[in-house]
Structure formats: C-alpha cells, structure tokens
Amino acid sequence: MIRGYMNEAGRLHPVDDTLEPFEAVVWIDVVDPSAEEEKLLEDRLGIDVPTMEEMEEIEISSRLYSHDGASFMTAILPARADGDYPEMAPVSFVLAGDRLITVRYHEPRAFQTFPARAGKVRLGCESGEGVLMALLEAIVDRLADILERAGRDIDGISRGVFKRTGGKPTKTRDFQTVLENLGRKGDLTSNIRDSLVTLERLAGFLGQVAIQRKSSKDMRDRVKTLYRDIRSLADHVGFLSQKITFLLDATLGMISIEQNAIIKIFSVAAVVFLPPTLVASIYGMNFHFMPELSWPFGYPFAIGLMILSAILPFLYFKRRGWL
Incomplete structure (x- = not known):
C-alpha cells in the first residue's frame, strides 16, 4: 500500500492519486509494498526501496547511509505497544530531495496519529525534511508515553511487593504473579531500549545529513533537541531497568524470608x-x-x-x- 501526502499551508493532506501530482507530494508512506509497488516507486524516485531483509540488517552501515543523493535511515519501532509485548520491526526513512519516503511492514501508533494531527496543526511539514522531523518527534512522544505507563505499572508492583497487611508481609503465593509482571515489564523496557538505541543513532546521522544539506538553523536545532530527548528517554529506561532488577531481587528476598x-x-x-x-x-x-x-x-x-x-x-x- 502506498499513501501520499502533500503540503497545503504547512499542513499535510492525503492525495487521491498517491503519486499524482508527483511534484507536490512531500511524504510517501509505503506499507508492506508488493513487488509491483516497489518497482513503481523505484522508477519514479530513482532510488532502491529497502526490502524487509535489508531493513533487518543490524550493521550501522546497512541502516544509516547515503546513496545516489538520498539518505537512508532505519530504526526499530514498536507497534501494538498498549500491552507488554509490542511488535518490534524496522522502519526505513528515506530523504530524497524535498521528499520523505517511509517504508514499513507494521503499524506503529505514531504513523496512525501523526497524519491526522499534521492535517490540523502546522508542524512545519513544508518539505520532506520537515515531515521527517515532525514524524520523529511524534515517535519519540509515543515512546515517552509507553515508558510513562511502564513506570506507573512498576510503581504499582513496588507497592505490592513491600505492602504489609495487618502487620504481616504479603503472602508467598502472590509473589508468583509479581515475578511474572516484573518479567513482562523487563521485556517491555528491553524492547524500548533497543528502539531508542536505533533512534539515537538515527538522530546523530540526521544531524550530519542536515549539515550536508545546509538545512536551516531551526531545523538543525530541532535535530539537536530530538537527540537530547532520545538521550533523556534512554537514561529513563535505564533507571526503570535498574528498578526492575531491584524489585526482582527484593521479591526473591521476600520469598526467602x-x-x-x-x-x-x-x-x-x-x-x-x-x-x-x-x-x-x-x-x-x-x-x-x-x-x-x-x-x-x-x-x-x-x-x-x-x-x-x-x-x-x-x-x-x-x-x-x-x-
């Protein structure tokens, strides 16, 4: 599936024909493309659309590179993250001229909410570079929401571990559920950490791309702010991981007691x-x-x-x- 969006006074609006008018399209969102759709895009854009196998490569050189005047960036993003087992899959961002192409094979929440918001509010989507920045900011906001929910859940688990009822500690039979919940939160934070690592590398590479493209100072400042936000989230997820480890040790100690x-x-x-x-x-x-x-x-x-x-x-x- 190929979705096209054009800029109208700083707002994004979907186009009826995905690639027409081609010059006005600033964002092409490619979802699980077929072989015919890949060939169509490659012919119109003059670039190689990354395949799923290429996107899953873990080498940095395979995820962050420039080729034929286009910059290719791939990050691991979560989908269906309302639970503790999100679907983790790569998403490629391609800056080709003034146009952004995203290639993905799953449905992260930011890709569902961002077009609707960008169609109502001016987010600086006059070019593909502006769309990329606004989209990455929406993705980071979504990751922050996931971590906030995880933090609240971990605080609830902490209160359950150290809660005393009638002067006596929680019964041992409850600790099995506590261990299961801690394991799920540990998996969730580990997945979000992997996503943040790839986004941090992407933001660093994007900063170099912005310099090479001679982007505006405002755009370069947004890249730096994005990088700092990702770093702060990475520090927070590290804190949550340490807290989960502490609660795991404390739970095992309570069981021993x-x-x-x-x-x-x-x-x-x-x-x-x-x-x-x-x-x-x-x-x-x-x-x-x-x-x-x-x-x-x-x-x-x-x-x-x-x-x-x-x-x-x-x-x-x-x-x-x-x-």
Whole structure:
C-alpha cells in the first residue's frame, strides 16, 4: 500500500492519486509494498526501496547511509505497544530531495496519529525534511508515553511487593504473579531500549545529513533537541531497568524470608514438643518398679508435667522474640 501526502499551508493532506501530482507530494508512506509497488516507486524516485531483509540488517552501515543523493535511515519501532509485548520491526526513512519516503511492514501508533494531527496543526511539514522531523518527534512522544505507563505499572508492583497487611508481609503465593509482571515489564523496557538505541543513532546521522544539506538553523536545532530527548528517554529506561532488577531481587528476598518463617515455625514446634515427648517416653518404659504407677495421681501428674514442659519453652521463645 502506498499513501501520499502533500503540503497545503504547512499542513499535510492525503492525495487521491498517491503519486499524482508527483511534484507536490512531500511524504510517501509505503506499507508492506508488493513487488509491483516497489518497482513503481523505484522508477519514479530513482532510488532502491529497502526490502524487509535489508531493513533487518543490524550493521550501522546497512541502516544509516547515503546513496545516489538520498539518505537512508532505519530504526526499530514498536507497534501494538498498549500491552507488554509490542511488535518490534524496522522502519526505513528515506530523504530524497524535498521528499520523505517511509517504508514499513507494521503499524506503529505514531504513523496512525501523526497524519491526522499534521492535517490540523502546522508542524512545519513544508518539505520532506520537515515531515521527517515532525514524524520523529511524534515517535519519540509515543515512546515517552509507553515508558510513562511502564513506570506507573512498576510503581504499582513496588507497592505490592513491600505492602504489609495487618502487620504481616504479603503472602508467598502472590509473589508468583509479581515475578511474572516484573518479567513482562523487563521485556517491555528491553524492547524500548533497543528502539531508542536505533533512534539515537538515527538522530546523530540526521544531524550530519542536515549539515550536508545546509538545512536551516531551526531545523538543525530541532535535530539537536530530538537527540537530547532520545538521550533523556534512554537514561529513563535505564533507571526503570535498574528498578526492575531491584524489585526482582527484593521479591526473591521476600520469598526467602517467607520460606524461612515457615521453617522457623516447624523448628519451634519440634522444640516445644520435645520435652513432652521425653516425659511420655520415660513413663512409657516397661520397668517392673516405677513409683508413679501405683500412685492415684500419677496419670494427672504425667499429663500436667508434659503440658508444663511444652508451655515453658514456648514462653521462653516468646520472651526472646523468636516467635
């Protein structure tokens, strides 16, 4: 699918015929192109449209380069990022003259919201370079929203880990869900970090392209601001990753504490019942002469002695704070 947008007083408007009028089109958005569409674009634009295999190359030289007067930039962007498992796929941005061409095989949210917003508000989309800057700013804003949501979710998990109910810590059975949630947030932040790394490299390369194209000072300043925004998001995602690691360690420590508390209960119970067991064992011996056997109060005395021998260790442990 090929979508074309033209500039009208600084606003973007879709064109009925994607490539006509060709001179007025400032942005061509290519979504999962067929072989015929790729050939059509290559014939009209005079450039090689990146294929999915070329976009997935991890070498910087394969993602950021200039060829035949066009600048090719590829970044990994998330789609369907409302959950914890976004669809991560590459998107290529090609600056060819005064025209921007984007090639993608999935639907990042920014590509859905940006055209509608750019059609209502002036975002400096008079040229392909301006469209690229406004689009990248929308992508960074979307990544910031994802990280904000992830941060709120991680704060909620933190409160659940350290929450105390009735003076007692959260039960161990809840920690399995906590570990699962932390794992999902860890995967999400890892994916966003990968995306930010590619965008940071793209912004650095775009700064060089802006100098070579002798772009306006305002455009170069926007590139620098974009780079700083990406760096700040990268620092924030690093903080979130550290917090997830801390919560993971804390959760495992809480599980260990709960397990130790259970073992302590069994250990104390064994010690408490040890003296009564000793008393019962003594009076269970089959000796012929035992003075208490003929004593009328022998049985109550033995029972009372066993109860007393159980209560005294319990009170001692209680006083020492071991229970």
